[in-house]
Each structure stands twice: as C-alpha cells, then as structure tokens.
Amino acid sequence: MKKNVYITGYLPLFSIILFSSAFAIHIERLLIVKLKYFGVYQGMREMFSTQTIHLSAGFCLFLLFFMSLAALKLLSDSVMQLGLFFFSSDTEGETLRKTRQGGWIFFVGAMIAVVLNFSFAVILSVFAVSAIVYFFYFLLKASAHMGTVNLIGMVFLQLFFWAAFGLVTAYTVIRLYNALMAGIAS
Template sequence: MKKNVYITGYLPLFSIILFSSAFAIHIERLLISKLKFFGVYQGMRELFSAQTIHLSAGFCLFLLFFMTFAALKLLSDSCMQLGLFFFSMDKEGDTLRLTRQGGWIFFGGAMAAVVLNFSLTIILILFAASALVYFFYFLLKASTYMNSVNIMGMVFLQLFFWAAFGLVTAYTVVRLYNALMAGIAS
C-alpha cells in the first residue's frame, strides 16, 4: 500500500476550525451572561429568538477567531520559511516535508481545547503549549540541516518576530482603548 504524503494537509485547517470553535463557544457563553447581567439580553429577546441570538453571537465569534488564527498561521509559516531561508542548509525543501507531521500537535491540542472549553485559561494554555511543542518539534526536525549557531539564529528570529508583533499589537490596542475612553469622557 502506497503512503499518501498529503494526508496531513488538512490538519492546519481543522486545527484552526477546532481552536476557533473552542474560543467561540466559551466567549459566547460569557457574552450571553454579560448581556443578561446588563439587561440587554431581554431587549434582544423581544426582537429575536434565543436560538438566533446564540447562533449569531457564536457564528460571529467563530468567524473572528477563524480569521485571527488563519492570519497567525500565515505569519507563522512566513516567519518559519524566512528562518529556513536564512539559517537552513537545505536547498531542496526537505525540512518542510520533515516538519509536516507536526500538524498533529496542533490538531491534538485543538481537540483537547474543544473538549475543555469551559475555561478560557485552559484553552489559552493548550494553544500556547501546542505552539511551543510544535516549535521544539520543528527545531528537532530542522536540526538535520542546521548547526547549533543556525538553530540559535532561528530561535532568535522567531523570538524577535513574535515579541515585536505582540508589542506592536498591544501598543495599538492600548492606544485604541485610550482614544475610545477619551472620546467617551468628552
């Protein structure tokens, strides 16, 4: 029986769908409880059925998380391949073929996140743990084509990129929040 090398090609999509579902389910429950607490939910019930409110909120949250995770996957793949371009001695793309099986790591983490969606902390821990385990898996597989200096360069490139991305995102959110609060206060 011939082995199909493309069998894991669907795993990133399913992982994104499952992580998005886990986050959306948890946040939707939290959103509905906050709407009830502030008294907005009852007014919405006069216009829409409960199922419509829950489905609409859940779908919008799913879409938001799906787009976020898809963008993060695109950034991650680009950063990984840029790191391979700079630091790998592989010229044929064997490193990418070796690391393709790592999609199972995210898939397993995503399945666990769907099952354990009652806590946002657990979902975040599962996502971070999946990313960290995948990164070490990637470094282990890529070390075939890298020496220790190149591996350190790859690690520092990843750390620099994600730290810069996180800081720019946090700065933008804080500035947006401050502008919103200043607009409300005046």
Template sequence: MKKNVYMTGYLPLFSIILFSSGFAIYFERLLIDKLRYFGVYQGMRELFPDHVIHLSVGFCLFLLFFMGFAALKLLSDTLTHLSLFFFSRDSEGTLIQQGKNGGWFFFAGGMLSIILNHSILLLCMVFGVASLVYFFYFLLKIGSSLSTAGIMGMVFMHLFFWTGFSLLVVYTVMRLYNAFVAAIT
C-alpha cells in the same frame, strides 16, 4: 504500504476550526452574560428566539477567531520559510516536509480546546503549549540538517518576531482602549 505526504494536509484547517470553536464558545457565553447584565438581551429576545441569538453570536465570534488563527498560521508559515531561507542550505524544500507531521500537536490542542472551553486561561495555555511543542518538534526534526548557528538563528528570529508582534498588538489594544475610555468620559 506507501506513505502519502499529503495525508496530513487537512490538519491545519481542522486545527484552526477546533481552536476557533473553543474560543468562540467561551466568548459567546461571556458576551451573552454581558448582554443580559446590560439589559440588551431582553430586547433582542423580542426580535429573535434564544437559539438564533446564540447561534448568530457564536458564528460571528467563530468567524473572527477563524480569521485571526488563519492570519497567525500565515505569519508562522511565512516566518518559518524565511528563517529556513536565511539559516539553512536546503533549496529543495525537504526540511519543510520533515516538520509537517507536527500538525498533529495543533490538532490535539484543538481537541483539548473544545473540551476545556470553560476557562480562557486554559484555552490560552493549550494554544501556547501546542505552539511551543510544535516549534520544538520542528527544530528537532530539522536540527540534524542545520548548523548550531542556524538553529540559534531560527530560534532567535522566531523569538524576536513573536515577542515584537505580541507587544505591538498589546500596545495597539491599550491605545484603542485608552482612546475609547477618553471618548466616553
């Protein structure tokens, strides 16, 4: 039986959809509870039925998470290609193809995120574990084609980028939060 390299091309899209759904379900419940707590939900019920409110909030959250995960995938793919450009001698793109089957880890993680959508900690842990397992699987698959310095270069490039990116996001959110609190008081 001939193996088709495009067979797993749908996995990133389905993984993004599953993770977005898991996070959107959790935050939809949280947001509806907060709307009830502040008394806004009762006013919304006078205009719309319950199911319309839930679907609208859930869909908007799904879109936000979908855009966020799609942007993370774009950054990840770009960083992977850039690190292979710097640290490998492959000019045909065969190393990228060797790691494509790792998308199953994200797909399985997305399925778990649907099941474990009652806890934000579990959702984040599933996403983090799926990301780490995929990265180590990718390194294992391409490791025979890279030198030790190339593998270390890839690991440190990804480590520095994602650490810097995370710190920048946290810093920006903290600055916005502080500006918001200062404007309220």
C-alpha cells in the same frame, strides 16, 4: 500500501476550526451573560428567538477567531520559511516535508481545547503549549540541516518576530483603549 504524503494537509484547517470553536463557545457564553446583565438580552429576545441569538453570536465569534488564527498561521508559516531561507542548508524543501507531521500537535491540542472550553485561560494555555511543542518539534526536525549557530539564529528570529508582533499589538490595543476612554470621558 503506498503512503500519501498529503494525508496531513487538512490538519491545519481542522486545527484552526477546532480552536476557533473552542474560543467562540466560551466567549459566546460570557457574551450572553453580559447581555443579560446589561438588560439587552431581553430586548433581543423580543425580536429573535433564543437559538437565533446564540447561533448568531457564536457564528460571528467563530468567524472572528477563525480569521485571527488563520492570519497567525500565515504569519507563522512565513516566518518559519524565512528562517529556513536564512539559516538552513536545505535547498530542496526536505525540512518542510519532515515537519508536516507536526500538524498533529496542533490538531490534538485543538481537540483538547474543545473539551476544556470552560475557561479562556485554559484554551489559551492549550494553544500556547501546542505552539511551543510544535516549535521544539520543528527545531528537532530542522536541526538536521542546520548547525548550532544557524539553529540559534532561527530561534532568535522567531523570538524577535513574535515578541515584536506581540508588543506592537499590545501597544496598539492600549492606545485604542485609551483613545476610547478619553472620548467617553469628554
């Protein structure tokens, strides 16, 4: 039987869909509780059915998380390939073909996240563990085409990019929050 090399091509999309669903289901439950607490939910029920409110909130949250995770996937792929460009001796793309099976790591993690969607921290932890396991899987597969110094360079490129990205994002969110609070206070 002939093996199809494209069999795992759908895994990133399904992983993003499942992780987005897990995050959206959990946040939708919290959102409904907060809407009830602030008294907005009853007013919404006068205009829409309960199912419509839940589906609309869940779908909007799903889209938000889907777009965010798809953007992170795009960044991740770009940084991985940039690292391979700088540090790998592979010019034929063999490393990328070898690492395609790593999509199963995120897919299994996404299925676990859907099942364990009772806590945002648990879902985020499953996502982080999946990303770390995939990174080590990638390094293991890529090490065949890299020396020790190049492998260290690849690790530092990844660490530098994601740390810078995280810090810039956190700084921006804090600045926006402070501006919002200052606007409300005045």
